[in-house]
Amino acid sequence: MKQYLDLMKHVMETGAQKHDRTGTGTVSVFGYQMRFNLKDGFPMVTTKKLHLKSIIHELIWFLSGDTNISYLKENGVRIWDEWADAEGNLGPVYGYQWRSWPKPDGGHIDQITQVVNQIRNNPDSRRMIVSAWNVADVNQMALPPCHSLFQFYVEPPNKEKGESRGKLSCQLYQRSADIFLGVPFNIASYALLTMMMTQVCELDYGDFIHTFGDAHLYNNHMDQARLQLSREPRPLPTMKINPEVKDIFKFKFEDFTLENYDPWPHIKAAVAV
Numbered sequence: 001m002k003q004y005l006d007l008m009k010h011v012m013e014t015g016a017q018k019h020d021r022t023g024t025g026t027v028s029v030f031g032y033q034m035r036f037n038l039k040d041g042f043p044m045v046t047t048k049k050l051h052l053k054s055i056i057h058e059l060i061w062f063l064s065g066d067t068n069i070s071y072l073k074e075n076g077v078r079i080w081d082e083w084a085d086a087e088g089n090l091g092p093v094y095g096y097q098w099r100s101w102p103k104p105d106g107g108h109i110d111q112i113t114q115v116v117n118q119i120r121n122n123p124d125s126r127r128m129i130v131s132a133w134n135v136a137d138v139n140q141m142a143l144p145p146c147h148s149l150f151q152f153y154v155e156p157p158n159k160e161k162g163e164s165r166g167k168l169s170c171q172l173y174q175r176s177a178d179i180f181l182g183v184p185f186n187i188a189s190y191a192l193l194t195m196m197m198t199q200v201c202e203l204d205y206g207d208f209i210h211t212f213g214d215a216h217l218y219n220n221h222m223d224q225a226r227l228q229l230s231r232e233p234r235p236l237p238t239m240k241i242n243p244e245v246k247d248i249f250k251f252k253f254e255d256f257t258l259e260n261y262d263p264w265p266h267i268k269a270a271v272a273v
Protein backbone atom coordinates (compact mmCIF):
# COMPACT_ATOMS: atom_id res chain seq x y z
CA MET A 1 0.00 0.00 0.00
CA LYS A 2 2.79 2.36 -0.96
CA GLN A 3 0.19 4.30 -2.97
CA TYR A 4 -1.64 5.27 0.23
CA LEU A 5 1.50 6.31 2.09
CA ASP A 6 2.57 8.35 -0.96
CA LEU A 7 -0.75 10.23 -0.83
CA MET A 8 -0.28 10.93 2.87
CA LYS A 9 3.28 12.17 2.31
CA HIS A 10 2.24 14.30 -0.68
CA VAL A 11 -0.48 16.06 1.32
CA MET A 12 1.80 16.63 4.32
CA GLU A 13 4.57 18.03 2.15
CA THR A 14 2.63 20.10 -0.39
CA GLY A 15 -0.83 20.68 1.16
CA ALA A 16 -2.28 24.05 2.14
CA GLN A 17 -3.67 24.83 5.59
CA LYS A 18 -7.42 25.05 5.10
CA HIS A 19 -10.44 25.66 7.33
CA ASP A 20 -13.33 23.21 7.03
CA ARG A 21 -16.98 22.72 7.92
CA THR A 22 -16.21 20.73 11.09
CA GLY A 23 -13.99 23.49 12.54
CA THR A 24 -11.07 21.04 12.95
CA GLY A 25 -8.79 22.45 10.25
CA THR A 26 -6.95 20.43 7.60
CA VAL A 27 -3.93 20.26 5.33
CA SER A 28 -5.39 19.79 1.88
CA VAL A 29 -4.60 19.28 -1.82
CA PHE A 30 -7.05 19.38 -4.72
CA GLY A 31 -6.79 16.57 -7.27
CA TYR A 32 -4.84 13.31 -6.86
CA GLN A 33 -5.05 9.79 -8.24
CA MET A 34 -4.06 6.30 -7.02
CA ARG A 35 -4.24 2.97 -8.89
CA PHE A 36 -4.46 -0.55 -7.48
CA ASN A 37 -4.17 -3.66 -9.65
CA LEU A 38 -6.61 -6.05 -8.00
CA LYS A 39 -4.49 -9.01 -9.12
CA ASP A 40 -1.72 -7.82 -6.79
CA GLY A 41 -3.80 -8.60 -3.69
CA PHE A 42 -6.55 -6.94 -1.72
CA PRO A 43 -5.70 -3.23 -1.16
CA MET A 44 -6.15 -3.09 2.57
CA VAL A 45 -3.87 -0.70 4.48
CA THR A 46 -1.23 -2.70 6.39
CA THR A 47 0.42 0.17 8.32
CA LYS A 48 -2.48 0.13 10.80
CA LYS A 49 -5.09 -2.49 11.57
CA LEU A 50 -8.36 -1.90 9.71
CA HIS A 51 -11.77 -3.14 10.81
CA LEU A 52 -12.87 -5.13 7.74
CA LYS A 53 -16.18 -6.11 9.35
CA SER A 54 -17.41 -2.50 9.23
CA ILE A 55 -16.36 -2.18 5.59
CA ILE A 56 -18.15 -5.37 4.42
CA HIS A 57 -21.35 -4.64 6.34
CA GLU A 58 -21.42 -1.05 5.08
CA LEU A 59 -21.10 -2.23 1.46
CA ILE A 60 -23.82 -4.88 1.83
CA TRP A 61 -25.99 -2.17 3.41
CA PHE A 62 -25.39 0.27 0.50
CA LEU A 63 -26.21 -2.47 -2.03
CA SER A 64 -29.43 -3.36 -0.24
CA GLY A 65 -30.65 0.21 -0.79
CA ASP A 66 -30.99 0.86 2.94
CA THR A 67 -30.41 4.34 4.41
CA ASN A 68 -31.30 3.64 8.05
CA ILE A 69 -28.46 2.65 10.37
CA SER A 70 -30.42 -0.12 12.17
CA TYR A 71 -28.82 -2.90 10.03
CA LEU A 72 -25.36 -1.50 10.85
CA LYS A 73 -26.15 -1.25 14.57
CA GLU A 74 -27.45 -4.85 14.65
CA ASN A 75 -24.08 -5.89 13.25
CA GLY A 76 -21.98 -3.79 15.63
CA VAL A 77 -21.00 -1.16 13.05
CA ARG A 78 -20.97 2.35 14.50
CA ILE A 79 -19.27 4.43 11.79
CA TRP A 80 -22.51 6.22 10.74
CA ASP A 81 -23.94 6.82 14.25
CA GLU A 82 -22.95 10.48 14.52
CA TRP A 83 -24.86 11.46 11.36
CA ALA A 84 -28.18 9.63 11.86
CA ASP A 85 -31.32 11.28 13.29
CA ALA A 86 -33.24 9.93 16.32
CA GLU A 87 -34.90 7.23 14.15
CA GLY A 88 -31.57 6.18 12.63
CA ASN A 89 -32.27 7.79 9.25
CA LEU A 90 -29.64 9.46 7.08
CA GLY A 91 -31.92 10.80 4.34
CA PRO A 92 -31.61 9.80 0.65
CA VAL A 93 -27.90 8.81 0.85
CA TYR A 94 -25.88 6.21 -1.10
CA GLY A 95 -28.19 3.20 -0.84
CA TYR A 96 -31.21 5.19 -2.00
CA GLN A 97 -29.47 6.84 -4.96
CA TRP A 98 -27.73 3.61 -6.06
CA ARG A 99 -30.92 1.53 -6.05
CA SER A 100 -33.84 3.97 -6.32
CA TRP A 101 -32.73 7.21 -7.97
CA PRO A 102 -36.02 9.16 -8.24
CA LYS A 103 -37.35 10.02 -11.70
CA PRO A 104 -39.45 13.13 -12.44
CA ASP A 105 -42.45 10.86 -13.30
CA GLY A 106 -42.45 9.32 -9.79
CA GLY A 107 -40.63 6.11 -10.80
CA HIS A 108 -37.16 5.03 -9.71
CA ILE A 109 -33.95 3.85 -11.37
CA ASP A 110 -31.90 0.94 -10.01
CA GLN A 111 -28.45 2.10 -11.12
CA ILE A 112 -26.67 -1.02 -9.82
CA THR A 113 -28.91 -3.42 -11.79
CA GLN A 114 -28.50 -1.24 -14.88
CA VAL A 115 -24.72 -1.15 -14.61
CA VAL A 116 -24.45 -4.95 -14.09
CA ASN A 117 -26.57 -5.43 -17.23
CA GLN A 118 -24.39 -3.00 -19.18
CA ILE A 119 -21.15 -4.72 -18.11
CA ARG A 120 -22.60 -8.11 -19.09
CA ASN A 121 -24.29 -7.13 -22.35
CA ASN A 122 -22.48 -4.05 -23.67
CA PRO A 123 -18.99 -4.12 -22.15
CA ASP A 124 -17.59 -1.58 -24.63
CA SER A 125 -20.00 1.05 -23.34
CA ARG A 126 -18.45 4.28 -22.06
CA ARG A 127 -21.58 5.06 -20.06
CA MET A 128 -21.30 2.56 -17.21
CA ILE A 129 -21.70 5.07 -14.40
CA VAL A 130 -23.33 5.06 -10.97
CA SER A 131 -23.88 8.46 -9.36
CA ALA A 132 -24.80 9.17 -5.76
CA TRP A 133 -24.60 12.93 -6.36
CA ASN A 134 -28.27 13.76 -6.86
CA VAL A 135 -28.29 17.55 -7.00
CA ALA A 136 -31.98 17.82 -6.11
CA ASP A 137 -31.62 15.59 -3.02
CA VAL A 138 -28.27 16.72 -1.60
CA ASN A 139 -29.74 19.11 0.95
CA GLN A 140 -31.92 16.34 2.48
CA MET A 141 -28.92 14.07 3.10
CA ALA A 142 -27.23 13.80 6.51
CA LEU A 143 -23.93 14.12 4.60
CA PRO A 144 -23.66 14.78 0.86
CA PRO A 145 -21.96 11.77 -0.78
CA CYS A 146 -18.16 11.84 -0.50
CA HIS A 147 -17.68 8.92 -2.90
CA SER A 148 -19.87 10.64 -5.43
CA LEU A 149 -19.62 8.84 -8.77
CA PHE A 150 -18.02 5.69 -10.16
CA GLN A 151 -17.50 4.25 -13.62
CA PHE A 152 -16.71 0.76 -14.87
CA TYR A 153 -14.50 -0.18 -17.82
CA VAL A 154 -13.98 -3.57 -19.47
CA GLU A 155 -10.64 -4.18 -21.16
CA PRO A 156 -11.26 -6.81 -23.86
CA PRO A 157 -9.39 -10.14 -23.59
CA ASN A 158 -6.02 -10.18 -25.35
CA LYS A 159 -6.45 -13.20 -27.64
CA GLU A 160 -2.72 -13.29 -28.47
CA LYS A 161 -1.99 -13.82 -24.79
CA GLY A 162 -4.60 -16.59 -24.71
CA GLU A 163 -6.99 -14.58 -22.52
CA SER A 164 -10.65 -15.56 -22.68
CA ARG A 165 -12.17 -13.03 -20.30
CA GLY A 166 -12.10 -9.26 -20.22
CA LYS A 167 -10.79 -7.34 -17.22
CA LEU A 168 -13.08 -5.16 -15.13
CA SER A 169 -11.79 -1.85 -13.76
CA CYS A 170 -13.57 0.77 -11.68
CA GLN A 171 -12.75 4.43 -11.18
CA LEU A 172 -14.20 6.38 -8.27
CA TYR A 173 -14.44 10.16 -8.00
CA GLN A 174 -14.30 11.12 -4.33
CA ARG A 175 -15.08 14.83 -3.87
CA SER A 176 -13.84 15.01 -0.27
CA ALA A 177 -11.48 12.59 1.49
CA ASP A 178 -10.45 12.21 5.13
CA ILE A 179 -7.10 10.58 4.39
CA PHE A 180 -6.48 9.05 7.80
CA LEU A 181 -9.93 7.62 8.68
CA GLY A 182 -12.12 7.54 5.59
CA VAL A 183 -9.74 6.71 2.72
CA PRO A 184 -8.56 3.27 3.93
CA PHE A 185 -12.26 2.33 4.23
CA ASN A 186 -13.09 3.78 0.82
CA ILE A 187 -10.24 1.94 -0.95
CA ALA A 188 -11.17 -1.42 0.56
CA SER A 189 -14.88 -0.88 -0.04
CA TYR A 190 -14.58 -0.02 -3.75
CA ALA A 191 -11.93 -2.69 -4.33
CA LEU A 192 -14.38 -5.21 -2.86
CA LEU A 193 -17.30 -3.87 -4.90
CA THR A 194 -15.18 -4.15 -8.07
CA MET A 195 -14.25 -7.75 -7.19
CA MET A 196 -17.90 -8.65 -6.53
CA MET A 197 -18.93 -7.09 -9.87
CA THR A 198 -16.09 -8.99 -11.58
CA GLN A 199 -17.39 -12.29 -10.21
CA VAL A 200 -21.04 -11.75 -11.11
CA CYS A 201 -20.11 -10.55 -14.60
CA GLU A 202 -17.68 -13.48 -15.15
CA LEU A 203 -14.69 -11.25 -15.86
CA ASP A 204 -11.12 -11.03 -14.51
CA TYR A 205 -9.69 -8.45 -12.13
CA GLY A 206 -8.54 -5.11 -13.55
CA ASP A 207 -7.68 -1.94 -11.62
CA PHE A 208 -9.36 0.16 -8.98
CA ILE A 209 -8.56 3.80 -9.70
CA HIS A 210 -9.20 6.28 -6.91
CA THR A 211 -9.49 9.92 -7.99
CA PHE A 212 -9.82 12.71 -5.44
CA GLY A 213 -11.13 16.25 -5.23
CA ASP A 214 -10.26 17.75 -1.80
CA ALA A 215 -7.90 15.22 -0.18
CA HIS A 216 -7.15 16.31 3.39
CA LEU A 217 -5.47 15.32 6.62
CA TYR A 218 -7.24 16.73 9.67
CA ASN A 219 -4.94 18.72 11.97
CA ASN A 220 -5.71 16.30 14.84
CA HIS A 221 -4.55 13.30 12.75
CA MET A 222 -0.99 14.52 12.14
CA ASP A 223 0.75 12.45 14.85
CA GLN A 224 -1.14 9.35 13.72
CA ALA A 225 -0.19 10.01 10.08
CA ARG A 226 3.50 10.45 10.99
CA LEU A 227 3.41 7.20 12.97
CA GLN A 228 1.96 5.40 9.96
CA LEU A 229 4.61 6.86 7.66
CA SER A 230 7.31 5.48 9.98
CA ARG A 231 6.00 1.93 9.43
CA GLU A 232 7.11 -0.32 6.57
CA PRO A 233 4.15 -1.58 4.51
CA ARG A 234 3.66 -5.37 4.58
CA PRO A 235 2.53 -7.75 1.78
CA LEU A 236 -1.13 -7.34 0.81
CA PRO A 237 -3.68 -9.87 2.03
CA THR A 238 -5.88 -11.94 -0.31
CA MET A 239 -9.66 -11.68 -0.42
CA LYS A 240 -11.52 -14.94 -1.06
CA ILE A 241 -15.12 -14.58 -2.23
CA ASN A 242 -17.61 -17.45 -2.28
CA PRO A 243 -17.61 -18.36 -6.01
CA GLU A 244 -21.21 -19.62 -5.88
CA VAL A 245 -22.66 -16.10 -5.65
CA LYS A 246 -23.68 -14.84 -9.12
CA ASP A 247 -26.12 -12.08 -8.13
CA ILE A 248 -24.68 -8.77 -6.88
CA PHE A 249 -27.51 -8.46 -4.32
CA LYS A 250 -27.06 -11.93 -2.81
CA PHE A 251 -23.69 -11.49 -1.10
CA LYS A 252 -23.68 -12.11 2.64
CA PHE A 253 -21.05 -11.26 5.24
CA GLU A 254 -20.01 -14.95 5.39
CA ASP A 255 -19.15 -14.98 1.68
CA PHE A 256 -15.92 -13.04 2.31
CA THR A 257 -12.69 -14.35 3.85
CA LEU A 258 -9.55 -12.28 4.15
CA GLU A 259 -6.36 -14.34 4.18
CA ASN A 260 -2.85 -13.38 5.26
CA TYR A 261 -3.69 -9.94 6.68
CA ASP A 262 -0.79 -9.09 8.97
CA PRO A 263 -1.13 -5.38 9.80
CA TRP A 264 0.72 -3.13 12.24
CA PRO A 265 -1.35 -2.32 15.36
CA HIS A 266 -4.47 -0.16 15.19
CA ILE A 267 -4.05 3.63 15.58
CA LYS A 268 -6.86 5.57 17.24
CA ALA A 269 -8.12 8.88 15.86
CA ALA A 270 -11.13 11.12 16.49
CA VAL A 271 -13.62 11.53 13.64
CA ALA A 272 -14.51 15.10 12.66
CA VAL A 273 -18.30 15.52 12.68
Ligand SMILES: Nc1nc(=O)c2c([nH]1)NC[C@@H]1CN(c3ccc(C(=O)N[C@@H](CCC(=O)O)C(=O)O)cc3)CN21
Pocket residue numbers: 050051054078079080083143178181182183185267268269271272273
Ligand atom coordinates in the same frame (compact mmCIF):
# COMPACT_ATOMS: atom_id res chain seq x y z
N1 LIG B 1 -14.73 13.28 9.10
C1 LIG B 1 -15.27 12.19 8.53
N2 LIG B 1 -14.46 11.23 8.03
C2 LIG B 1 -14.97 10.13 7.44
O1 LIG B 1 -14.17 9.27 7.02
C3 LIG B 1 -16.39 9.99 7.35
C4 LIG B 1 -17.20 11.00 7.87
N3 LIG B 1 -16.63 12.08 8.44
N4 LIG B 1 -18.56 10.91 7.81
C5 LIG B 1 -19.23 9.81 7.17
C6 LIG B 1 -18.42 8.61 7.00
C7 LIG B 1 -18.31 7.69 8.16
N5 LIG B 1 -16.97 7.12 7.95
C8 LIG B 1 -16.17 6.74 9.01
C9 LIG B 1 -16.50 7.11 10.29
C10 LIG B 1 -15.71 6.70 11.36
C11 LIG B 1 -14.57 5.93 11.11
C12 LIG B 1 -13.76 5.47 12.27
O2 LIG B 1 -13.90 5.96 13.38
N6 LIG B 1 -12.89 4.51 12.07
C13 LIG B 1 -12.08 3.92 13.12
C14 LIG B 1 -12.83 2.80 13.81
C15 LIG B 1 -13.37 1.77 12.86
C16 LIG B 1 -14.52 0.90 13.35
O3 LIG B 1 -15.06 1.08 14.44
O4 LIG B 1 -14.85 -0.01 12.60
C17 LIG B 1 -10.78 3.46 12.49
O5 LIG B 1 -9.80 3.34 13.24
O6 LIG B 1 -10.74 3.21 11.29
C18 LIG B 1 -14.25 5.57 9.81
C19 LIG B 1 -15.05 5.98 8.76
C20 LIG B 1 -16.42 7.61 6.73
N7 LIG B 1 -17.01 8.89 6.71
Ligand SMILES: O=c1ccn([C@H]2C[C@H](O)[C@@H](COP(=O)(O)O)O2)c(=O)[nH]1
Pocket residue numbers: 021022143144146147176177178179181182183186
Ligand atom coordinates in the same frame (compact mmCIF):
# COMPACT_ATOMS: atom_id res chain seq x y z
O1 LIG C 1 -16.74 7.75 2.72
C1 LIG C 1 -16.36 8.81 3.21
C2 LIG C 1 -17.25 9.70 3.81
C3 LIG C 1 -16.76 10.84 4.32
N1 LIG C 1 -15.45 11.14 4.26
C4 LIG C 1 -14.98 12.42 4.88
C5 LIG C 1 -14.47 13.50 3.99
C6 LIG C 1 -14.66 14.74 4.86
O2 LIG C 1 -13.59 14.80 5.81
C7 LIG C 1 -15.96 14.44 5.60
C8 LIG C 1 -17.16 15.01 4.91
O3 LIG C 1 -17.23 16.38 5.10
P1 LIG C 1 -17.70 17.40 3.93
O4 LIG C 1 -17.63 18.76 4.57
O5 LIG C 1 -19.08 17.02 3.53
O6 LIG C 1 -16.73 17.24 2.80
O7 LIG C 1 -16.05 13.02 5.58
C9 LIG C 1 -14.56 10.27 3.69
O8 LIG C 1 -13.33 10.50 3.62
N2 LIG C 1 -15.05 9.12 3.16
